[in-house]
Amino acid sequence: MADPKTAAVGPLVGAVVQGTNSTRFLVFSSKTAELLSHHKVELTQEFPKEGWVEQDPKEILQSVYECIARTCEKLDEMNIDISNIKAVGVSNQRETTVIWDKLTGEPLYNAVVWLDLRTQTTVEDLSKKLPGNSNFVKSKTGLPLSTYFSAVKLRWMLDHVRNVQKAVEEGRALFGTIDSWLIWSLTGGVNGGVHCTDVTNASRTMLFNIHSLAWDKELCDFFEIPMDLLPNVFSSSEIYGLIKTGALEGVPISGCLGDQCAALVGQMCFQEGQAKNTYGTGCFLLCNTGRKCVFSEHGLLTTVAYKLGREKPAYYALEGSVAIAGAVIRWLRDNLGIIETSGDIEKLAKEVGTSYGCYFVPAFSGLYAPYWEPSARGILCGLTQFTNKCHIAFAALEAVCFQTREILEAMNHDCGIPFRHLQVDGGMTDNKVLMQLQADILHIPVIKPFMPETTALGVAMAAGAAEGVSVWSLEPQALSVLRMERFEPQIQATESEIRYATWKKAVMKSMGWVTSQSPESGDPSIFSSMPLGFFIVSSMVMLIGARYISGMP
Numbered sequence: 001m002a003d004p005k006t007a008a009v010g011p012l013v014g015a016v017v018q019g020t021n022s023t024r025f026l027v028f029s030s031k032t033a034e035l036l037s038h039h040k041v042e043l044t045q046e047f048p049k050e051g052w053v054e055q056d057p058k059e060i061l062q063s064v065y066e067c068i069a070r071t072c073e074k075l076d077e078m079n080i081d082i083s084n085i086k087a088v089g090v091s092n093q094r095e096t097t098v099i100w101d102k103l104t105g106e107p108l109y110n111a112v113v114w115l116d117l118r119t120q121t122t123v124e125d126l127s128k129k130l131p132g133n134s135n136f137v138k139s140k141t142g143l144p145l146s147t148y149f150s151a152v153k154l155r156w157m158l159d160h161v162r163n164v165q166k167a168v169e170e171g172r173a174l175f176g177t178i179d180s181w182l183i184w185s186l187t188g189g190v191n192g193g194v195h196c197t198d199v200t201n202a203s204r205t206m207l208f209n210i211h212s213l214a215w216d217k218e219l220c221d222f223f224e225i226p227m228d229l230l231p232n233v234f235s236s237s238e239i240y241g242l243i244k245t246g247a248l249e250g251v252p253i254s255g256c257l258g259d260q261c262a263a264l265v266g267q268m269c270f271q272e273g274q275a276k277n278t279y280g281t282g283c284f285l286l287c288n289t290g291r292k293c294v295f296s297e298h299g300l301l302t303t304v305a306y307k308l309g310r311e312k313p314a315y316y317a318l319e320g321s322v323a324i325a326g327a328v329i330r331w332l333r334d335n336l337g338i339i340e341t342s343g344d345i346e347k348l349a350k351e352v353g354t355s356y357g358c359y360f361v362p363a364f365s366g367l368y369a370p371y372w373e374p375s376a377r378g379i380l381c382g383l384t385q386f387t388n389k390c391h392i393a394f395a396a397l398e399a400v401c402f403q404t405r406e407i408l409e410a411m412n413h414d415c416g417i418p419f420r421h422l423q424v425d426g427g428m429t430d431n432k433v434l435m436q437l438q439a440d441i442l443h444i445p446v447i448k449p450f451m452p453e454t455t456a457l458g459v460a461m462a463a464g465a466a467e468g469v470s471v472w473s474l475e476p477q478a479l480s481v482l483r484m485e486r487f488e489p490q491i492q493a494t495e496s497e498i499r500y501a502t503w504k505k506a507v508m509k510s511m512g513w514v515t516s517q518s519p520e521s522g523d524p525s526i527f528s529s530m531p532l533g534f535f536i537v538s539s540m541v542m543l544i545g546a547r548y549i550s551g552m553p
Contacts, residue, residue, distance in 0.1 A: 011471035015456035025067035039070035051117035054110035089255025089463030142302030151206035187241035194241035198256035255463025266458030279428035283322035298410035299370025320407025348393035355395035
């Protein structure tokens, strides 16, 4: 009789999903795409100064080891032999920047997170160096010069962190996004770890030429980044190295995709014109543009979508990026205390079914697409004495939907073909109030898979399909069809337009708060020049927060 552990489910593939708020490890059947087991660890974020966002690279790495170990224990309890796991893929928060010592394996500074704003002065100084009307940075990278991307974060470290400067001078420093740090560590670290990244993550550094698919000397010279710090760039689907420790020792790491690109693959958006929107810490709408780079005239990014094999072609995408989506829910929980768990926001919003004229622009890190306005900051407006925490909760969900509509409209203009529906994924899509709001505000159907872990599925597919692994077929006839839930618009288009137009007025009011002499730069004298409305809104927010933290009606 066959051992039930070895006969259970056939080849399996694991997926590390390293996000801003948490790390997860998930295991899928390569034959059915069924999710068999997973484990999640929440992460700490540090805010050492206003606008700064950091994470501990060692905590991130330890969370990966913990998630792998716990998931393997759960599989063992299910009588599934972990030797069936034939490959592992790594998906990650993009742009977040790590620099470490290749001799000791120790980070030289905290990871500077994609949301971090400390580099605004760096961006302004670099902008002055761009020649005349020629923005060669955008033409080569598809990206605007922004605090969002890795090159300026690395430049800041090189300018301000003595440990980093010394390690670079002595040839000990390695740079990478989170995928590079994890793969180097998992494949041996100081004992022969593989220093690499894939084309999707490289394309978010602002140092990578998306046409030649290589690091660009002109870009590195512009940012004054030594090229010997940079990882080797591979496709999104090939064997990079073997895991050297833990329960999965000897298993190849053979897939690597930035989280949003992994979700595009997991949603099976392999055809030109197919798109998905992921609702996570931020909100990210990607549209597959095929094998050609399409440059936006409406504030979108051009990025590498995937390259599923060393000899396979690269595919590109247009992307609309919203900085704050799920992060606004965490803010309501952790900063204002008007909810105890993230799930409570759905109950509060459902209780009133309206924002009652309250509009929330959560521009905590400025505005991303389509504005790219770093001077913007969050505002709540339209408040009255009737406004309560339920209305604010509803307005927070509406804000996510309005921001999505803005990038969807920009994409419609750039692509020339209006979307007939929107495919969605990500943790926030469990919120049915949010999904119905999204359908109402877009006035098109919203379609979500019943299995929401499309980011993990996408990188598992890439890992399982890699040459030398080949346990997952990406041929169209072999792909499993995801079961979908559909949300239809339930309000008149005129009501949707009125609400959207009012939101746009609120967005305009959020701009221009921060200048080089703002409170964020530590100069208290600026308060004397702040508009009175700033203090009124701030005071009302604090009052409402205080009332509901204390339980007052």
